[in-house]
Amino acid sequence: MKKIIYIQLLLFSIVAFSQTRGKVIKVKDGDTVVVLLSDKTHETLRLAEVDCPENGQAFGKNAKQFTSSAVFGKKVTFYRTGKDRYRRTIAKIFYGKQKYLSEEIIKAGLGWWYFKASKNKELQNVQDKAKEKKLGLWSDKNAVSPWDFRANKKKKIS
Structure with missing residues (x-):
């Protein structure tokens, strides 16, 4: 029984972290896109390790435009890393010459390193550099995290 569970977990991790390609057909906001897969299905991807301002929030439109x-x-090439509470696929997305989209957003000052769900300390350094340069949302000393x-x-709703 333990062997079966182990094999199932191993297979799940291989599938969950496998590389997939798709064409981005919609950008919902700065950290959520929809891709068209080779089998003509759509998949909504929530970018891993970054949290961008909301659409109604300062710099939300800038993040979406970026x-x-x-x-x-x-x-794009992406690696599925899990699901969020809205059942969207969390993914690391790469484009161009292997640019990591989440890192590029943080570097431009248009998103926060989502430290609650990331162990990638290099993204903290990228964010610190954007803060130092006062890029994007860091130009606002009262920037509010998403x-x-x-x-x-x-x-306010309650």
Whole structure:
């Protein structure tokens, strides 16, 4: 029984972390895109390791525009790393000459390193450099993280 469970977990991890290609056909916001797969199905991908401002939040449109400019209409390679609470696939997306989209967003100052779900400390360094240069959202000394923005929005609704 233990062998079967082990084999199932191994197969799941191989499938979950396998490389997939698709064409970005929609950018929902700075950290969420829809790709068209080779079998003509669509898959919504939530970018791993980054959290961009919400659409109604300062720099939300800028983050969406950055992501659109980088990947809309282009073929990307992605690695599935899990599912979020909305059942979207969390993925590491690469484009161009192996640019990591989440890192490029953080580097441009248009998203926060999502430290709650990432162990990639290099992204912390990338964010610190963007902060030092006051790029994007870091030009606002009162920038509010998306997770705080969503929490405050919930409180106002309650």
